[in-house]
Amino acid sequence: MPDLRPLFAPKGVVVAGVSTHPGKFGFVSLHNILACGFDGPIYGLAREAGEVLGVEILDSATKIPQDSAELLFICTPPALNEQLLRDCAARGVKAAFCAAGGYSEAGPEGIEAEARLVALADELGIVLAGPNGQGVVSPPAKLCAQIVAPYPPAGSIAIASQSGNFVSSFNNYARQSGIGVSRSVSAGNAAATGLIDYLEWFATDDETSVSLIYVEGIEDGREFYDRVSAISKIKPIVVLKGGATSGGQAAAASHTGALATDDAVFDGMARQAGLIRAATVEEAFETAATFATQPLPQGRNVAVLTTAGGWGVVTADALTSATNVDLAPLPDDLKAALDEKLPPRWSKNNPIDLAGGETRDTIPEVMELIAEHPDIDAIVYLGLGIQSNTADLLRTGGYYPDHGIERIVDYHERQDTRFAEAAADLSQRTAKPILTATELAVAQPENPGVAAVRNSGRLCYPTSNRAVTALDHLAWYAEYRAKRG
Amino acid sequence: MPTLSEADSRTLVADAGVPVSAFLTVTSPDDLIDLDFPVVAKLCGASIAHKSERGLVRLGITNADELRHAVTDLLAAATPDDGEVSVLISTMIEGRRELIAGLTTDPQFGPTVMLGFGGILAEAVADVTFRLAPVSAIDAADMIDELSAQKLLGEFRGEDAIDRESLIAVLVGLGELGATRSDIAAIDLNPLIIADGKPVAVDALVEMH
Known part of the structure; x- marks a missing residue:
């Protein structure tokens, strides 16, 4: 199991693709890291050296002081990112969150670029989150490395989602209710690190008492079931499932097959695996909040x-x-x-x-x-x-x-x-x-x-x-x- | 996908611990031996899946003469497409409550066991629940508890409450088949009649990959 500690509690952060334009991801993410009080070293990378929001901007990753930053937050386009990853790994970076898009969601070239990035991260021993995700938030580490705003209070709910918007929704509920969050991450394309990887790490994370996930698609249902069954016996997992009403198998020859809609089978799997399935967004958050705060x-x-x-x-x-x-x-x-x-x-x-x-x-x-x-x-x-x-x-x-x-x-x-x-x-x-x-x-x-x-x-x-x-x-x-x- | 004949399907599920109504097969009215009536007679063959729709099921046969006629008629009703056929004669099981149980291969999760209320309204009502194979006795008990029409599981109109252990054994048996027999695509036990509280499959259909 990969150690996700450098992703959720890094010693220092590098933002690649820092912009001076407050509308760009490369500005907003740096801003959010600063604004939420991250207290480790923060570096920016851009084509030209300079200063943005009081942070020194370096024009090359090779200038990052050795072993001073563990997390790389990527806002640069795919063409630059393989070299970036190599250079940062050489400076001691151990995890990368790739917010940049242009990968598997963007057609054949993107698919290839994503496969290369995953292989490279693997070779370098870097935990790769995303690409094409909103970011990673970890209030116990005072970390708000994301291209959107909601920064929840610290607590013990860990969130992982196949939709970045639901990370924001849950974090906003956390702000409203005061029931805090330990970690939150939008899986993006989940090229190297998927929901189940996050869940396995959350199960070992001392800051986390309950996990809350939003699921749309599962690649290998059996593997998901086997792994999640083991985790649910350690900590509760609350699940919100999208696409719950999509149709069944109309062409099934057997009665059993005809009755086996996607949702009915998912529901049975969830109960068998010990997953707590919530019907609505607020129910999902409130259930997780209850696990986090009540015996x-x-x-x-x-x-x-x-x-x-x-x-x-x-x-x-x-x-x-x-x-x-x-x-x-x-x-x-x-x-x-x-x-x-x-x-x-x-x-x-x-x-x-x-x-x-x-x-x-x-x-x-x-x-x-x-x-x-x-x-x-x-x-x-x-x-x-x-x-x-x-x-x-x-x-x-x-x-x-x-x-x-x-x-x-x-x-x-x-x-x-x-x-x-x-x-x-x-x-x-x-x-x-x-x-x-x-x-x-x-x-x-x-x-x-x-x-x-x-x-x-x-x-x-x-x-x-x-x-x-x-x-x-x-x-x-x-x-x-x-x-x- | 190819199917097994009802007789072969029954034998396969019975070996996995599913109670099925007592049965035998004959290929000629001359083969009939002494039987306890009433019985049911059905045309049986690997290619015959929808017997009721084709009128190939005779219920409530009470004596040898009726049975002889039924067997003769059913054999005569076979078409060349039906291939090799026989007539399956089974004990007539009486019970007001019908369940449906089965196994299906889910595209995402693989072999999956189902339990639900059966009968003609089964698909419309869809009071069903699923678990991935194999199914533990605890999972099977949860499945029974999950059905919405719980009142139908208790004592009902003079009939005994459903024997949970027997029903659990059916579900665990189906789960074993799902987990160990990768050549099986689907099984229908429809209906699973509750007689004296015990589930008995009076029809079985096994689909192979």
């Missing part, structure tokens, strides 16, 4: 804790129709313990609906009782942020801070912060997933409750359905692993 559930029994009725009912519906999680029956001793804490009108069932009966410490206390109960494996918590949502209008409505408003606003906001912190602390302490869902995650992202979830390093789910979907995937994976030892 795996040890069973199927989910409790819903809600401050109001309707939310709980809809969440109960979602749990009931989910495949791998269930709405837990409320244990008698837990019910008795909750009776001690709650006024008589509470639901006395799961969903545990507090029916507005909570006082200052009710939510953290009740949540603790539920989380600590051995028959409960996970909690979905609803209702966070309403107090702060009320406080928001009190603060901005024109009467603040008079009439005692300031004090109550502070109280509301402190309470929501406490609740979010309690959810994270209890989850950590009990090793059970506790997922918080509220539309305020998108409607009022600055809400102190929502912000506190984010600060706790967790995802605040925009709907309980989406929380249940993510939890369902975690439960499936936990069972897959448990069944196979």
